[in-house]
Amino acid sequence: xxxxxxxxxxxxxxxxxxxxxxxxxxxxxxxxxxxxxxxxxxxxxxxxxxxxxxxxxxxxxxxxxxxxxxxxxxxxxxxxxxxxxxxxxxxxxxxxxxxxxxxxxxxxxxxxx
Numbered sequence: 408x409x410x411x412x413x414x415x416x417x418x419x420x421x422x423x424x425x426x427x428x429x430x431x432x433x434x435x436x437x438x439x440x441x442x443x444x445x446x447x448x449x450x451x452x453x454x455x456x457x458x459x460x461x462x463x464x465x466x467x468x469x470x471x472x473x474x475x476x477x478x479x480x481x482x483x484x485x486x487x488x489x490x491x492x493x494x495x496x497x498x499x500x501x502x503x504x505x506x507x508x509x510x511x512x513x514x515x516x517x518x519x520x
Contacts, residue, residue: 432456432464432514433493436504439486440472444503448487451504459516489513 436452438445449468456464471478471486481490491498491514500513511517 429463430494432460432491433467434464434514435467435469435481435490435492437469437471437478437481437483437486437488437490440470445470445487447503447505448489451507452489452510455504455507455510455514459511459514491515 434452434456436448438448452466456466469477471483478486481488485501487501487503489500489504489510491500494515498513498515500510504510508517
């Protein structure tokens with residue numbers, strides 16, 4: 408009976424790992440117009456997503472000049488700001504997204520060292 412329990416637990420664990428690797432990411436990047444810092448942030452996060460989440464992410468870029476109410480609702484105090492809405496937990500990352508390791512950790516794609 409113990410052998411069956413271990414086998415079931417191993418199969419459940421492997422299934423959970425596979426499902427975790429297929430989670431869909433919902434990301435929102437808040438920027439201010441077409442500034443150099445905003446453009447860099449957009450390019451950097453797109454590159455990171457394509458390299459690490461290809462086919463598993465949705466990235467919405469929001470210009471707070473065009474949609475200030477969205478920034479207010481999310482309590483955005485600095486830009487560029489990336490918000491990872493899904494999968495939970497929610498995370499906010501500020502800056503031009505050039506520190507790839509910090510971004511990967513913030514997206515829960517790398518373990519903290």
